[in-house]
Amino acid sequence: xxxxxxxxxxxxxxxxxxxxxxxxxxxxxxxxxxxxxxxxxxxxxxxxxxxxxxxxxxxxxxxxxxxxxxxxxxxxxxxxxxxxxxxxxxxx
Amino acid sequence: xxxxxxxxxxxxxxxxxxxxxxxxxxxxxxxxxxxxxxxxxxxxxxxxxxxxxxxxxxxxxxxxxxxxxxxxxxxxxxxxxxxxxxxxxxxxxxxxxxxxxxxxxxxxxxxxxxxxxxxxxxxxxxxxxxxxxxxxxxxxxxxxxxxxxxxxxxxxxxxxxxxxxxxxxxxxxxxxxxxxxxxxxxxxxxxxxxxxxxxxxxxxxxxxxxxxxxxxxxxxxxxxxxxxxxxxxxxxxxxxxxxxxxxxxxxxxxxxxxxxxxxxxxxxxx
Numbered sequence: 001x002x003x004x005x006x007x008x009x010x011x012x013x014x015x016x017x018x019x020x021x022x023x024x025x026x027x028x029x030x031x032x033x034x035x036x037x038x039x040x041x042x043x044x045x046x047x048x049x050x051x052x053x054x055x056x057x058x059x060x061x062x063x064x065x066x067x068x069x070x071x072x073x074x075x076x077x078x079x080x081x082x083x084x085x086x087x088x089x090x091x092x
Numbered sequence: 093x094x095x096x097x098x099x100x101x102x103x104x105x106x107x108x109x110x111x112x113x114x115x116x117x118x119x120x121x122x123x124x125x126x127x128x129x130x131x132x133x134x135x136x137x138x139x140x141x142x143x144x145x146x147x148x149x150x151x152x153x154x155x156x157x158x159x160x161x162x163x164x165x166x167x168x169x170x171x172x173x174x175x176x177x178x179x180x181x182x183x184x185x186x187x188x189x190x191x192x193x194x195x196x197x198x199x200x201x202x203x204x205x206x207x208x209x210x211x212x213x214x215x216x217x218x219x220x221x222x223x224x225x226x227x228x229x230x231x232x233x234x235x236x237x238x239x240x241x242x243x244x245x246x247x248x249x250x251x252x253x254x255x256x257x258x259x260x261x262x263x264x265x266x267x268x269x270x271x272x273x274x275x276x277x278x279x280x281x282x283x284x285x286x287x288x289x290x291x292x293x294x295x296x297x298x299x300x301x302x303x304x305x306x307x308x309x310x311x312x313x314x315x316x317x318x319x320x321x322x323x324x325x326x327x328x329x330x331x332x333x334x335x336x337x338x339x340x341x342x343x344x345x346x347x348x349x350x351x352x353x354x355x356x357x358x359x360x361x362x
Contacts, residue, residue, distance in 0.1 A: 002345045013171065014305045015229060015347055018298065020174045023353035024117070024194035025215075027208065031112055031157050031198040 111149040112156070113199040115208070116180045117351065118191040118215050119144050123184070131183035133176060138202055140209040142216050146180060146190075147205055155198055164196075181351040186320075189223050191215060192351035218356060225293060225319045226349035230330060231301075232284050233308035234277060238341030240269050280342060281311040284333050291326045292316035296354045311342065315354035 113136070119127075121142050128135040128146065138145040153159055163169045177195055184190040199205045209215070244265065289295035294317035300310035318326045327346075334344050 016178045019353035024192040025356045027197045029198040030200045
């Protein structure tokens with residue numbers, strides 16, 4: 001059994017991201033984060049975390065080699081791609 | 093904040109107010125500022141009634157609506173802020189009860205933070221419900237090769253491929269082993285979660301993380317709400333699972349204690 005309480009590494013980062021961006025109490029403050037953007041990142045995270053196997057079965061592996069995905073892509077292109085992937089992977 | 097390109101005055105906030113208030117979460121009233129002394133950020137505690145907001149002043153040039161919209165698109169920026177968010181809340185874990193907010197609760201000033209606290213009496217109930225509890229993460233990772241070697245060995249089939257007939261047999265064995273590995277993965281995940289959930293006060297299963305992130309094939313990505321008086325028993329269950337499934341190639345990883353991120357959703361949502 002391993003224990004980790006902090007300090008770097010992709011697994012630790014994924015643990016933190018999935019909690020802070022996707023869990024916790026949602027409260028709308030005065031300054032609204034564009035939820036689309038946050039959701040986009042959360043979806044990116046989810047794709048990375050959850051649906052990689054499904055996506056790979058479909059021959060989609062564009063995130064491979066770049067754990068933070070599509071950095072150089074145009075935004076609309078990325079969103080379109082995400083939409084297609086979400087539908088295919090059954091993420092709501 | 094940049095001035096208007098057209099030259100007309102578009103300040104939507106008083107010029108003196110160059111800060112916003114970023115709220116990480118809520119703790120009970122009377123919580124000492126010392127709790128957050130080493131949290132890695134300058135913390136302001138805003139107390140109203142039974143509740144204390146844990147906040148920081150943040151520059152509008154970074155957290156104003158436009159800037160924020162641009163900033164959250166940068167993974168490096170977001171990573172840093174998300175890590176900082178968690179570090180602040182983690183400082184309170186085990187010391188007091190922490191209600192973690194999701195990233196991005198930002199207010200114009202202290203009064204607005206107070207207003208939020210007074211408008212949300214349900215936060216009090218959540219504090220009471222989560223009193224003395226922390227979240228523990230348990231990930232079960234499988235090394236399929238270890239399991240396959242063991243399954244093959246159990247059948248007395250360590251032999252190398254030789255003749256064509258041996259090759260055909262080997263291919264068939266491979267398929268059978270694939271099936272057995274899948275079946276094992278499902279039952280091991282189910283049993284692990286059931287036993288851990290029984291030792292916890294509440295439990296959630298989250299999607300498995302990608303192997304390149306997780307460092308193996310993740311069978312289980314669980315979150316467990318554990319009160320301090322059950323902590324030792326929970327860890328015992330985890331040790332038992334490790335003892336039982338370790339030889340099959342399963343490694344359990346315990347993370348946390350975390351603020352109870354996975355146990356404040358739903359009923360408290362806006």
